[in-house]
Every structure is written in C-alpha cells, then in structure tokens.
Amino acid sequence: MYTLSQLQTRWDSDQLRLRGVLSALDWYTLGIMGIYSVLAIAFYPIIPKATSILITNALFAVAIVAIAWLSLVLPHRAIRNLRFFYVIPMVYPMYQQSQQLVPALHPRDYDALLIDPTRWIAQYAHPLLTEYLQVCYVSFYLLPIIVALSFFLQRRISTMLSFGRMIVFSFYVSYLAYFALPAIGPRFTLHEFDRLDQELPGLVLTPALRALVNEGGGIEPGAANPEKVVNRDCFPSGHTMMTLLTIVLAWRYRSSVRLLVTIIGASLIVATVYLRYHYVVDLIAGALCAGAMLIVEPRVYRWLVVKQIAAPDSTLQ
Numbered sequence: 001m002y003t004l005s006q007l008q009t010r011w012d013s014d015q016l017r018l019r020g021v022l023s024a025l026d027w028y029t030l031g032i033m034g035i036y037s038v039l040a041i042a043f044y045p046i047i048p049k050a051t052s053i054l055i056t057n058a059l060f061a062v063a064i065v066a067i068a069w070l071s072l073v074l075p076h077r078a079i080r081n082l083r084f085f086y087v088i089p090m091v092y093p094m095y096q097q098s099q100q101l102v103p104a105l106h107p108r109d110y111d112a113l114l115i116d117p118t119r120w121i122a123q124y125a126h127p128l129l130t131e132y133l134q135v136c137y138v139s140f141y142l143l144p145i146i147v148a149l150s151f152f153l154q155r156r157i158s159t160m161l162s163f164g165r166m167i168v169f170s171f172y173v174s175y176l177a178y179f180a181l182p183a184i185g186p187r188f189t190l191h192e193f194d195r196l197d198q199e200l201p202g203l204v205l206t207p208a209l210r211a212l213v214n215e216g217g218g219i220e221p222g223a224a225n226p227e228k229v230v231n232r233d234c235f236p237s238g239h240t241m242m243t244l245l246t247i248v249l250a251w252r253y254r255s256s257v258r259l260l261v262t263i264i265g266a267s268l269i270v271a272t273v274y275l276r277y278h279y280v281v282d283l284i285a286g287a288l289c290a291g292a293m294l295i296v297e298p299r300v301y302r303w304l305v306v307k308q309i310a311a312p313d314s315t316l317q
Contacts, residue, residue, distance in 0.1 A: 021068045024165050024301050025087050029064060029094075032172040033057040036097050039105065047104045053097055060090070084152070087164065088145060091171050098175035099218065099231040102182050106232075110181040111189045114235055114279045118186050121274055122199070131202040133271035134209045136264050140239050143261055143268075144246045150255045159253045165301060170245055170293040174238040177289065182232030187276035193226055196276065213277075237278045240269050240286030245293060 022030070037057045040050040047053070064086070071083035144167045151160035187193050197207065211221065217233070219226045243265040250258035272278040 021072055022065070023068070024304055025168055026064050026068055027304055028165070028169045028172055029087060029090055030061060032094050032175070033060060035176070036094075036101060039101055043105060047101060049100055053100065056093070056097075060093075084160070084164075087168050091141070091168065094172060095175055095233075098178055099233060102178050102232045106179055106182050109183055109232065110235070111183045111185070111279075114181065114183050114281050115186070115189060116280050118190060118273055118276070118280060124274075125200055127201050127203050127206075130200055130275070131204070131206050133267060133274050134202055134206045136267040137239070137271040137275055137277070138209050138213060139264055140243065140268060143243060143265055146257055147246055147250050147255050147261060150257045151253070154256070156253075163249050163253060166245065166249060166293065166297050167242070169297045169300065170242060170290070171238075173293065173296075174236070174241050174286075174289065177236055177238075178233050181235045183234035183279075183282075184227055184230050184232060185234040185277050185282075186279055188227045188230070191276055200275070234278060235282045236285030236289050237272055237282035238286065239272050239278070240283045241289045241293075243268050244287055244290040248290070248294070 034057075037054055040047055040053045044050045067079075067082055067086055070079050144163075148160055148164055148167075151157075151163060187196060191199065196210070202210075214226075215221070218229050218231045220229075223229055247258075247262050247265045249255075250261045255261070269283065272283060273280060
C-alpha cells in the first residue's frame with residue numbers, strides 16, 4: 001500500500017508536469033469553461049444568465065488554480081484527495097451551462113431529422129422492466145465514479161488518472177456536441193409526454209426517479225409546456241457515449257467492478273430508448289463519439305505534456 005508521499009510521487013510521475021502546476025484534468029475543465037465564457041461574452045445580449053455563467057466560471061477557475069497550488073505546498077490528505085476528485089462535482093454544472101447556451105445560439109430543433117420507428121419497443125413494456133431500467137438510467141453519473149473509486153481503493157493511481165482524464169474530457173466534448181443538432185427526444189415527438197406515467201408505469205421508484213430526471217433536464221413539476229423548456233441534449237446520446245467509454249475502460253484497465261458495470265451499463269443504453277429519452281440514431285452517434293474519444297483524448301493529453309518526470313522509485317512503476 002502506498003504512503004501519502006508515494007501517492008504524490010505517483011501523481012507527479014503519471015500526471016506529468018503540465019505547463020505549471022495544472023494537470024490535464026485542470027486544463028480540460030478550464031478549457032470548457034473558457035469556451036462557454038467566450039460564447040457568453042460574444043453573444044451576451046441573447047444568452048439568459050450570461051453574467052451568471054461568467055461569474056461562476058471565474059470563481060471555478062480561481063478555485064481550480066488554488067487547489068492545484070495547495071496540493072503542491074500542503075502535504076495534507078484532504079487536499080490531495082480534493083486534487084484527485086474535485087472534477088466529479090464539476091461535470092454537472094458544465095452540462096447545465098451548455099443547456100443555457102444551446103437554445104440561445106441554435107434555437108432550431110432537429111427531431112424531424114432524427115426521428116425513427118421506436119414505437120415497436122413499447123410492446124415489451126412491463127412495470128417490472130420499467131422499474132429496473134429507470135434505476136439503471138439514473139445510475140449514469142455513478143458508473144464512472146464507481147470505476148474510478150475501484151482503482152483508487154486498490155491504489156492504482158496511474159490507472160485512475162488515465163481513466164479520469166478520458167471520462168472528464170469526453171463529458172465536456174459531449175456537451176459541445178449538443179450545439180450541432182439540438183433535439184428534445186421521442187417522449188415529446190413520438191409520444192405524449194403527459195401520458196408517460198400511464199403508458200409506461202413502473203413500480204415503486206419509477207415516479208420519483210422519472211421526476212428527478214425531468215427536473216435535471218429542465219422540466220419543473222407541473223410545467224405547462226415542457227417541450228419548450230426541456231434541455232436540448234438528445235443528439236448525440238451522452239448516456240450511450242459515456243457509458244460505452246466507462247465499460248470499455250473498465251475492461252481495458254481490468255477494474256474489479258467491470259462485470260457489474262457492463263451489466264448495468266448495457267441496461268442503461270437499452271433504457272435510453274425504452275424510456276423514450278433517445279432515438280436509435282442518437283445511440284449510434286453516441287457510440288461513434290465514444291470511439292473517437294479513445295483516439296482523440298490521448299493525443300490532446302500528449303499535446304499538453306511539456307516534459308515527463310521519471311519516478312525516482314522504480315518500485316512504483
């Protein structure tokens with residue numbers, strides 16, 4: 001088991017020295033915030049809460065730099081762990097910012113272009129299946145966290161960092177991809193949203209989980225016209241893209257939870273269509289994006305690297 005100092009040495013060795021004290025995860029996060037901030041400034045008059053986006057990103061940027069600096073000067077376990085894991089709560093606000101920008105900058109919806117015959121899956125609907133798939137669907141953000149923690153608990157810091165870089169980078173790319181073809185999904189275009197609970201009932205957890213997904217997607221309880229306020233995050237399917245990446249990397253790096261993640265992840269991808277959140281073409285696009293990330297992110301990371309620091313202790317290799 002590594003000591004705290006050995007874990008920091010492992011961090012320095014594996015993360016490499018990147019343009020000062022910042023890591024690849026820092027640069028990825030600062031990069032997406034920079035893009036959002038530039039868009040907020042350039043289109044300030046038409047973007048709701050543009051000022052909020054700018055202030056929030058400025059505060060986040062200061063916090064990221066402060067955490068990076070503190071992790072180098074304060075040998076405290078809490079600071080080290082914060083250095084590893086601060087990006088986890090950062091992912092969702094970056095998603096929310098994308099959904100403030102997309103409708104303002106690209107107000108046309110492209111569901112008519114993406115629509116496909118998904119109604120056939122309704123013949124397999126059953127409350128028990130709905131319950132299971134709804135639970136799997138809301139596990140979306142948990143799956144990569146579980147895999148990362150499996151590496152951390154095994155002190156596989158190098159693997160955790162490689163996995164985390166790919167996941168965070170890919171999340172941010174998926175948010176930018178929503179600008180291409182904004183869409184709201186088949187629960188609005190192929191089905192009646194107000195009849196979803198009657199047509200696709202679950203058992204115990206489904207109503208609460210469905211409401212949670214709705215609120216996360218911008219639909220407040222009792223919204224009169226939910227199709228007008230729902231997030232434009234249908235194409236490509238980020239759920240498919242990120243879940244496939246999590247599964248592939250869990251097997252590539254031999255995570256102890258890879259079988260569990262595969263079962264839940266495969267169910268999650270099925271749930272995106274069964275629960276009427278996505279068209280089939282969204283899944284195809286998400287899968288293609290996942291494959292692209294496996295090629296693109298390592299190249300971006302190598303571009304960021306200035307010089308590699310050799311680990312002084314060969315036993316840590």
